[in-house]
Amino acid sequence: MAANGEFSFRSSGVKGRNGLPKIHTDKKAADESDICHDDSATPVKAQTLDELHSLQKKKSAPTTPIQAALGEFAEEDRHKQQMQSISASLASLTRETGPKVVKGDPARAAETPRVAPVSHHHFEPTLDISDSGLKFTHILYNLSPAELYEQAIKYEKGSFITSSGALATLSGAKTGRSPRDKRVVKDETTDDLWWGKGSPNIEMDEHTFLVNRERAVDYLCSLEKVYVNDQFLNWDPEHRIKVRIVSARAYHSLFMHNMCIRPTPEELASFGTPDFTIYNAGQFPCNRYTHYMTSSTSIDVNLSRREMVILGTQYAGEMKKGLFSLMHYLMPKRGVLSLHSGCNMGKDGDVALFFGLSGTGKTTLSTDHNRYLIGDDEHCWSDNGVSNIEGGCYAKCIDLSREKEPDIWNAIKFGAVVENVVFDEHTREVDYSDKSVTENTRAAYPIEFIPNAKIPCVGPHPKNVILLACDAFGVLPPVSKLNLAQTMYHFISGYTALVAGTEDGIKEPTATFSACFGAAFIMLHPTKYAAVLADKMQKHGATGWLVNTGWSGGSYGSGSRIKLAYTRKIIDAIHSGELLKANYVKTDVFGLEIPTEIEGVPSEILDPANTWSNKKAHEETLLKLAGLFKKNFEGFLNYKIGTDSNLTDEILAAGPNF
Ligand SMILES: Nc1ncnc2c1ncn2[C@@H]1O[C@H](COP(=O)(O)OP(=O)(O)OP(=O)(O)O)[C@@H](O)[C@H]1O
Numbered sequence: 240m241a242a243n244g245e246f247s248f249r250s251s252g253v254k255g256r257n258g259l260p261k262i263h264t265d266k267k268a269a270d271e272s273d274i275c276h277d278d279s280a281t282p283v284k285a286q287t288l289d290e291l292h293s294l295q296k297k298k299s300a301p302t303t304p305i306q307a308a309l310g311e312f313a314e315e316d317r318h319k320q321q322m323q324s325i326s327a328s329l330a331s332l333t334r335e336t337g338p339k340v341v342k343g344d345p346a347r348a349a350e351t352p353r354v355a356p357v358s359h360h361h362f363e364p365t366l367d368i369s370d371s372g373l374k375f376t377h378i379l380y381n382l383s384p385a386e387l388y389e390q391a392i393k394y395e396k397g398s399f400i401t402s403s404g405a406l407a408t409l410s411g412a413k414t415g416r417s418p419r420d421k422r423v424v425k426d427e428t429t430d431d432l433w434w435g436k437g438s439p440n441i442e443m444d445e446h447t448f449l450v451n452r453e454r455a456v457d458y459l460c461s462l463e464k465v466y467v468n469d470q471f472l473n474w475d476p477e478h479r480i481k482v483r484i485v486s487a488r489a490y491h492s493l494f495m496h497n498m499c500i501r502p503t504p505e506e507l508a509s510f511g512t513p514d515f516t517i518y519n520a521g522q523f524p525c526n527r528y529t530h531y532m533t534s535s536t537s538i539d540v541n542l543s544r545r546e547m548v549i550l551g552t553q554y555a556g557e558m559k560k561g562l563f564s565l566m567h568y569l570m571p572k573r574g575v576l577s578l579h580s581g582c583n584m585g586k587d588g589d590v591a592l593f594f595g596l597s598g599t600g601k602t603t604l605s606t607d608h609n610r611y612l613i614g615d616d617e618h619c620w621s622d623n624g625v626s627n628i629e630g631g632c633y634a635k636c637i638d639l640s641r642e643k644e645p646d647i648w649n650a651i652k653f654g655a656v657v658e659n660v661v662f663d664e665h666t667r668e669v670d671y672s673d674k675s676v677t678e679n680t681r682a683a684y685p686i687e688f689i690p691n692a693k694i695p696c697v698g699p700h701p702k703n704v705i706l707l708a709c710d711a712f713g714v715l716p717p718v719s720k721l722n723l724a725q726t727m728y729h730f731i732s733g734y735t736a737l738v739a740g741t742e743d744g745i746k747e748p749t750a751t752f753s754a755c756f757g758a759a760f761i762m763l764h765p766t767k768y769a770a771v772l773a774d775k776m777q778k779h780g781a782t783g784w785l786v787n788t789g790w791s792g793g794s795y796g797s798g799s800r801i802k803l804a805y806t807r808k809i810i811d812a813i814h815s816g817e818l819l820k821a822n823y824v825k826t827d828v829f830g831l832e833i834p835t836e837i838e839g840v841p842s843e844i845l846d847p848a849n850t851w852s853n854k855k856a857h858e859e860t861l862l863k864l865a866g867l868f869k870k871n872f873e874g875f876l877n878y879k880i881g882t883d884s885n886l887t888d889e890i891l892a893a894g895p896n897f
């Protein structure tokens with residue numbers, strides 16, 4: 240480059256008579272040179288192309304002194320134990336005990352014979368030899384994102400790299416969870432579970448579970464290779480759970496790599512036996528002649544065996560939320576509260592929880608450039624404070640925009656999985672407004688893709704508990720301050736309203752009530768979680784808030800969704816403590832305390848009654864929604880919350896009055 244920044248050719252030192260560089264053919268002359276060499280001078284250290292290719296990849300470097308100290312024998316032992324553990328995980332219950340498993344990609348054929356087959360001498364003689372007992376199952380163990388990308392692109396139709404570097408994939412026929420196909424084994428250990436009306440736990444017996452388990456395991460072992468992830472749940476070391484995920488798709492393995500906590504190499508070396516195992520055979524259906532099965536999809540949890548089987552759905556969220564259900568069972572046993580909430584922390588250590596059903600804003604509002612992100616969806620609140628259960632986020636992508644949600648936008652890069660999005664076939668730019676595959680398009684990315692993620696994902700006791708509702712009726716205020724009884728009333732109600740199918744034009748919104756803002760995932764009766772939440776909020780002086788991220792100025796169809804920018808201002812005022820100091824007035828019917836002013840938010844929208852042009856329609860809609868709340872709460876009237884009945888009575892009184 241010339242000094243002025245313009246590009247120019249470097250003038251060559253030795254020139255021939257015609258001005259061109261002289262070509263030296265004489266070896267001696269070239270060796271003793273001060274003359275210019277050809278840049279490619281050093282030859283490759285390979286005799287053949289195969290050798291050349293073998294130079295490209297080196298063995299992953301041992302990372303720490305711990306591993307170095309293990310020595311070669313210990314390392315070999317550890318590897319053998321790992322393979323035995325995986326073989327045991329994949330064991331058929333009716334034939335030989337564990338399949339022959341071998342680590343590595345079958346496509347890298349040259350490498351496989353070097354690995355000694357796992358010996359089965361400690362097992363009983365096989366009951367029934369089958370072809371599956373003679374073949375090897377290759378184990379792709381905790382692959383890296385780059386390796387999983389290659390697997391997905393090579394072997395899974397519908398896998399593509401988007402222009403931002405994310406892996407686009409299709410989840411198949413199912414683009415959301417299938418709660419009606421979830422089953423939980425009912426046995427002597429599950430008496431304390433919530434069964435019956437309203438409960439998400441539909442029973443199955445142990446035998447049927449084993450039938451489905453065998454079906455999944457046979458399917459997985461029939462494949463040439465399966466993916467195994469060994470990872471953790473819960474950033475609180477005291478309550479950490481070890482999970483193993485066995486799956487048939489690189490998509491599933493990468494999704495869980497992103498969503499669970501990723502072990503360090505040392506943690507992986509000493510992983511041992513998992514506390515819980517998922518068998519994801521989602522490409523393979525369940526057999527509908529099997530007892531308890533009502534479709535070809537079945538998601539089965541067996542708490543005694545610490546196992547979960549997935550048949551007939553490839554939607555990866557089933558694994559995420561299956562593990563969340565497990566935490567809703569395990570954590571309360573330890574006095575730890577599990578929460579379907581987002582969580583973030585201010586610079587001064589003030590923590591906020593964001594409860595809400597799907598699509599109400601947990602991910603959007605907890606991902607806040609001015610605050611540390613602890614997590615977007617699943618948390619625990621123990622005596623130690625709050626901790627994220629997961630290692631990643633799962634953001635809705637529909638209508639995602641760089642301007643409104645920059646941190647989420649930027650997190651969709653190499654390593655992230657985007658499900659069911661539509662992209663330009665040439666540029667691979669994703670069109671986030673396209674609902675051709677589904678409205679529930681999603682991105683799963685490791686939490687550290689958010690620049691201000693708080694790692695480790697733990698924080699002190701919450702100061703604010705924000706209940707989010709996307710009220711498509713447009714009658715709940717944008718924000719209300721709640722007393723403890725109101726917080727419990729709305730926590731147990733778990734309200735949101737969804738907009739019904741949009742294809743035939745405008746439809747009535749439908750109210751959904753989902754206890755604890757996650758009835759699909761809780762294992763015990765809602766009042767058990769509510770009692771612990773009330774106790775913790777009281778003990779740590781947390782304030783409850785109800786935030787409507789839905790409609791204003793009318794119901795869906797006539798009004799419009801509250802601007803995200805306004806909701807963010809409201810949330811800012813909660814975090815800063817400003818809102819606690821505001822003036823409040825009480826609304827009719829719901830008896831909610833609403834502020835008269837918030838910086839950056841037009842005051843006239845703070846009371847929904849002001850925003851409806853048709854006052855009569857407003858009144859009717861308000862009463863209609865209040866009636867739905869009342870009816871829903873009837874199911875909880877016979878339950879006591881906490882140790883005395885005072886709180887129960889207060890909570891009942893905290894609902895709508897009309
Ligand atoms: N005022 C608003 N407040 C919050 N979100 C809004 C608002 N207006 C529009 N949105 C959109 O609503 C969606 C909220 O979805 P989000 O992913 O945060 O849901 P979630 O509560 O995390 O659900 P899930 O549990 O299913 O992950 C986003 O797509 C967001 O852009």
Ligand SMILES: O=C([O-])CC(=O)C(=O)O
Binds near residue numbers: 616
């Ligand atoms: O589980 C899913 O598919 C997405 C999610 O977070 C929810 O529905 O709460």
Ligand SMILES: [Ca+2]
Binds near residue numbers: 601615616633634
């Ligand atoms: Ca979310």
Ligand SMILES: [Mn+2]
Binds near residue numbers: 579597616
């Ligand atoms: Mn969720």
